[in-house]
Amino acid sequence: MDIKGILIKEMSLRPKQVENAINLIDEGNTIPFIARYRKELTGEMTDVQLREFNERLIYLRNMEARKEDVIRLIAEQEKLSDEIEKAVEKAMTLQEVEDIYAPFKQKKRTRATIAKERGLEPLANMILLSKNLNIEKEAKPFIDPEKNIDNAQIAIAGAKDILAEIMSDDADIRKIIREEALKRGIVESNAKTEEDSVYKMYYEFSERVREILPHRVLAINRGEKEDILSVKIKIDDSDMIEKISKKYMNQQNVGNEDIIKEIAMDAYKRLIFPSIEREIRNHLSEIAQERAIKVFGQNLNGLLLQAPIKDVVVMGFDPAYRTGCKIAVVDKNGKLLDFTTVYPTKPQKKVKEAKEELKKLIEKYKVDIISIGNGTASRESEQFVAQMISEIDREINYVIVNEAGASVYSASKLANEEHPDINVSIRGAISIARRLQDPLAELVKIDPKSIGVGQYQHDVNEKRLTEVLDGVVEGTVNSIGVDVNTASYSLLEHVAGISNSVAKNIVLYRDENGEFENINQLKKVKRLGPAAFKQAAGFIRITNASNPLDNTGVHPESYEVCDKLLKKLDYTYDDLYLGKLTDIDRRVKLIGFDKLADELEVGIATLRDIIDEIKKPGRDIRDGGIKPILRKDVMSIEDLEEGMELSGTVRNVVDFGAFIDIGIKNDGLVHISKISNKRVKNPSDLLTVGDIVKVKVIGIDLNKGKVSLSMKDVKNI
Template identity: 35%
Template structure:
């Protein structure tokens, strides 16, 4: 601040407007669809349609399959991202409403504050504006200046309403006004507050943050800590070496990866790292130029020029820079969390959509040392046929264990084994591999697959498991579950809470409520898109269908038990708790038809039955489907037959013409034709070709060498790379830099090259070569 005395004249100044308390609710100066469009980069018309569909209570599976024409053919994954963003907007508006009421109670809700609040677009901006009004907060410097009457001269100087002589505000007996320097400081603080809360200024600050880069710097926390910090429980038992990469790390916010943000945030919380956001000097220069232009600050009046320039600098250093840092970190955290949830969701989807192995007996093995390996053999329908406990790792019992295993496999002609990946997995795998190589099970061609045990023990102790197997040991139940995870993975995995399935990245650092909601939506999408038979589906499956709930699923089963099998989809409306809206959401994902060959001949003799109920065509489109069949000279009774499918396939080239003739949208016609061109009860999973990896042998980790080429299966995907089961003790990692830009998914078969081996750390580095077809 210049020591030059202010020489403003005594010209009479206009009175500062009194605070207005207006009871009307503040309406943002943007509409929901406009902000949603801006934040997600989708067309405003599509954003408006998505909001309308969500507000009407439509589910993501229903929207993604049956309302494609309204959403520009977006995928369920894209819809989930947009739904999350819309929920953030709703949260912002709700918080804006509550904060407005709080400020109104203080009597400070004037037009200026209202305009500023109406312009906010993020929670951080809202908190920034609200900070001075918080009842429990320490009075801001601007409030102190206002309390001693310096708001009036500050307004007049900033907006150049009239000249001010600041010497007349000096009062030697009052704190904050004792000297001219004190007065000038108070005026600067209030000017800084006006600038920082100005709508246009905040908009410019938002643009600066969105269009320019900042630097994130991390350092290892100082070893010279206070005694208090040394006793901090958070820092105990933390393996600091995990964060070695970040001990002297620098990167721009535009280049940082989601997993890096999550790692840095976790290390900071554990007090391993200190984090700093460096903002380039040119950001201040741009901010300064904008404010100078907006408030018409020029050297013509030196006193005004000096004090307003001081106000701009104070505003930037004390208020705007911290806001930029907070918003940058908040944006990065949100980006990282969304990316982690997206990765978790994609992994979960791949896990749920693994192809079922139907029509075969499967042996499940829950491996263990002390309590032995639990065996459970299930039939083609998933029922338990044999169980045993063996101890293959003791010399005295190894031969006996092999005999027991051989007897069970031979008796039921079982050639498939599902081996849990828990304790003693690799030792059991090695034992099995030796038996297979020695032709112990000949003439059977036995193969095994490694199955994730995540959540199996939780399920085996659940009330549902105890109800189905009241007298079985929990480890035997786990073995049954492992076998069923291969036989019908979707039906078995929905019994476990998705966050327990072990396919995520930093899931413990994510907001639990958001994570659970996102994962349950993925489960609902998978179950809905695969579809279930209304007459045979369990409550676990039914409750995951779009529009249904645990209670509604139970009511469907109770209706089924009381009145017998459903004969058509519309019969669902007779179930208590299922009205037109619920029926609309769930009907297309529930199939109704004969459950065996014996029923096939006379099932369609009943009234209201139709083969359309076994397709993905929604009942709301049945009339259109029937008109289409007339157009292409086909009969409804022939749906699913080979000649019917061939003729429908030929009609696909007329999609556009048919949509015009039938006066409907092209997406609906496309869905109907696609559904009619599939066999009845077509399984979506057969198209995805995510097949379990069955092996007949095991490679020793000691045999691995740099340059060895192996085949394997992707078991987990993260932002830093993919983990691959290559048939040795530990999964190898293909770092993202070694993936050749290929986006791999769980279940992908790959060929890889070994590029590093760290036996002490149990780490194997891999380089991706190609996706294997076998």
């Protein structure tokens, strides 16, 4: 099996790219390291491309191993022919391999195996190999009460069962029917209840298999699981039965057409199509799940890359009713300063007392922003906060943040380690405050599935979802870089090459020896060996390091190149440290980029990255991002009017549109058809979680609390 050739063709890559990428992966290098520091070898493949490449490589290698197993297992039965071996080698999917192996697989006792045990295989062969067969006559010699064959009809039925299973195990037949179902099949769903439900649009629903949208597949699957919908795949049964019959009719069995058609019908309806239908349903579900997981990953990436609000004192406000609103004040570095619980919401409604207590905290710690969680009682809390800050004689704003997963974090082992003496309920407020200051650092503490920016995330393969989301977190963390002197171990463990235990050892070393002063000190950390250092070093940042390169994405392996570069461009390390390389592009141009790369004996891509990094040591790629909307007043759905234009924050992007926080209790929906005047295939192509957009109100349903929005004909930000 030519794995390299398949990857070259499927991924439109050059042979050397594929060869180098495979070698780098097999050597144990991480995807972030390969994508960032081995660009010349891979032809500048991105981390996303490399992850897809690696997944496909694993699939093809698994298929190659399975092919070897199948050939061995058939050979052990002494049934392997050149034709079968070639068919296995030619197969391009695991499903094709399993179809070829199906006739040779150890089966459970079936009607066909029982018939064979009764000695009815010769009668079955007669149907295929004899002309104008008188089946009643030929069946009589097989009557044997001791074998439970009391009459000719039982013998005939057994022979038919044997042939039906042969037809069912026919890989060519299954391939034809599978392809027909994929090309022309119809997905149908119908209601199993007369009651209204969220699945109402699927009560009498039909759509082509090849056209049905992924989110509809997942919705139908869930409706079926909840026993509200019945679902089936429909194709032209008569045409398929005809195709099976024709394959098994030939000059040897002329005159037996009727019985062969009867067997073909039984094989199709009882064995083949139910199996193919399951395969198609599974196929659709896998595609839908992959799409849902991809959307979740894109949303998570957008959420993690949201711009941090730096150098502000934040009051975290975790809303609630009966148990009270939990309050936590954190300083500019996220350190807990104070906490309390107030009761401004029902049933207590101690508004005056809550205001007095919070105003004292705001004044004492000079709070800049109040970060309000968007969960239960959020809007009532927002009204309270808006009223309170209107009574404060200085600049203070509030922000609504996504609090999904805060409760998961609060009860976690990590939260207990970080705040052992703080009540679980208060920890959620701390998380809500810190999410505003540094979304990435706080959100990596939570299982990605709990962050709540997905679509049908509870209906997808959990292992696959975890793999993809972990990859997203790893990619995002490494694209930004991590300050080794301030990061928690939960953030450090996402750095390429660093495991959970090594991350804890880094924090332990820091606690015992003080802050890291240079990158080479990492080598002193227990269990952080040369291989881990190589993978991780480029993604670590040391803010006040003696060597300013330690606060950039330049890998230590390129420090010597960087040293030569600075000398050639007539710069000093003091210039680098003070950010005085403002005219570096001009100086590079005078020498010539290609010539400079040759003189430094470094690749073009690597040199470009080095120059980009030393222009702005310590830069955070998120700083140029969109900051969240700061508010002082509150709106309700009753304040809205059709035609009103508002600014809002994208909270979630799904296949059918995007949910926008416009400052009311429930997020409004921009349907996919209302995102742009041009046709939009995927909302995620245009929108990302955290984006600030302008929208127009086009529909208000006060009873359901739903608002329809449009981005069409609105001048966006």
